[in-house]
Amino acid sequence: MFTGLIEALGTTREIRPEGAGLRLVIFEPTFASELRIGDSVAVNGVCLTLVEHDDTQLHFQVGPETLQRTNLGDLSALDRVNLERPLRLHDRLGGHMVQGHVDGVGRIAERQRQGDWELVWFTAPIELTAQMVPKGSIAVDGVSLTLVDVRLDRFSVALIPHTLQHTNLGFKSIGTAVNLETDLLGKYVWKALKALSI
Numbered sequence: 724m725f726t727g728l729i730e731a732l733g734t735t736r737e738i739r740p741e742g743a744g745l746r747l748v749i750f751e752p753t754f755a756s757e758l759r760i761g762d763s764v765a766v767n768g769v770c771l772t773l774v775e776h777d778d779t780q781l782h783f784q785v786g787p788e789t790l791q792r793t794n795l796g797d798l799s800a801l802d803r804v805n806l807e808r809p810l811r812l813h814d815r816l817g818g819h820m821v822q823g824h825v826d827g828v829g830r831i832a833e834r835q836r837q838g839d840w841e842l843v844w845f846t847a848p849i850e851l852t853a854q855m856v857p858k859g860s861i862a863v864d865g866v867s868l869t870l871v872d873v874r875l876d877r878f879s880v881a882l883i884p885h886t887l888q889h890t891n892l893g894f895k896s897i898g899t900a901v902n903l904e905t906d907l908l909g910k911y912v913w914k915a916l917k918a919l920s921i
Contacts, residue, residue, distance in 0.1 A: 725765045727818035727860075727867020729805045729890045730754065733766070735798050736780060744786040747771075747795065751806055752779045758808075763823070765807040767891070768865030768902040769793050770823025793825045794864075794900040803891045805865045818867030819860040825902040826910075827851050829863075831895055832877060839884040843892070846877050847903055854905040854913040862904040866890050 730753075737748035749766065756778040763770050764781065769789060775782035790796035798804070810816070829847040845863065855861060855873045861880065862868070868880040887893035895901070 724810045725770070725807050725818075725821040725823050725865070726810050726814070726816055727768075727807070727821040727862045727865060729807055729866055731806045732889065732891060733781070733804045733806045735800055735802045735804060738798055738800065741784060744784055744790060745796075747783045747785050747798070749781045749783070749804060749806070750779055751781055754808065755779055755781055763809050765805070765809075765821070765823045765865045767794060767804050768821070768823065768862050768904055769795055769825055792827070793902050794828055797900055803894070805890050807865055819862075820907050821862045821865065821867060821904060822907065823865075824904065826905050827903050828900050829903045831897050831899050831901065834897065837881075839887075841882045841887060842871065842879055843882055844877055844879045845901060845903075849876055851903055851905055852876060852878055854909040856909070859909060860906045862902075864891060864895075864901045865904075866892055 731751055733749040733751040736750045739746050755776055758773055758776055762773045771783040774784050785795050827848045829845040832846045833844040835842040852873055855870055855878055857870055857873055859870050861870055871879040871881055
């Protein structure tokens with residue numbers, strides 16, 4: 724379980740085929756030495772298991788299902804990725820409850836500069852926007868954000884200067900794919916309402 728508060732921006736060093744999936748190597752010198760094999764790390768909001776590391780590099784195995792459902796298969800060498808270690812039970816919950824289980828992929832549709840802030844619109848599958856409400860929570864590439872507006876196939880968020888500077892959302896271009904995870908409570912409400920309508 725994660726909070727959606729990004730701890731570090733890592734840099735992809737190597738992406739190579741490995742069996743039916745791939746090996747993802749990320750440069751991250753701030754907390755790599757503190758991790759242990761088997762630890763979970765959210766990479767662009769995707770919960771991955773650490774399989775190898777040293778003081779500066781993290782190694783992950785990414786399977787076919789993850790490649791199909793997330794943007795990790797689109798990564799290239801030197802891409803920046805959002806990284807977060809799991810929530811500890813005694814930690815403050817500063818963002819919202821994020822599982823690291825991506826629901827789908829959206830794309831950046833529009834960026835509107837508002838002084839130091841940005842209003843960003845994302846396209847999203849209709850079944851995901853159905854689980855969103857204005858002022859609710861959404862994780863975009865693992866970043867916990869508050870929804871501003873929700874429409875049939877898109878939604879908007881306001882990015883503060885800190886988010887623009889310390890996550891990859893600050894420099895992703897229009898058309899770029901992003902991982903989406905809707906709020907856990909919203910999923911259960913949506914499923915319950917669907918069951919009532921059958």
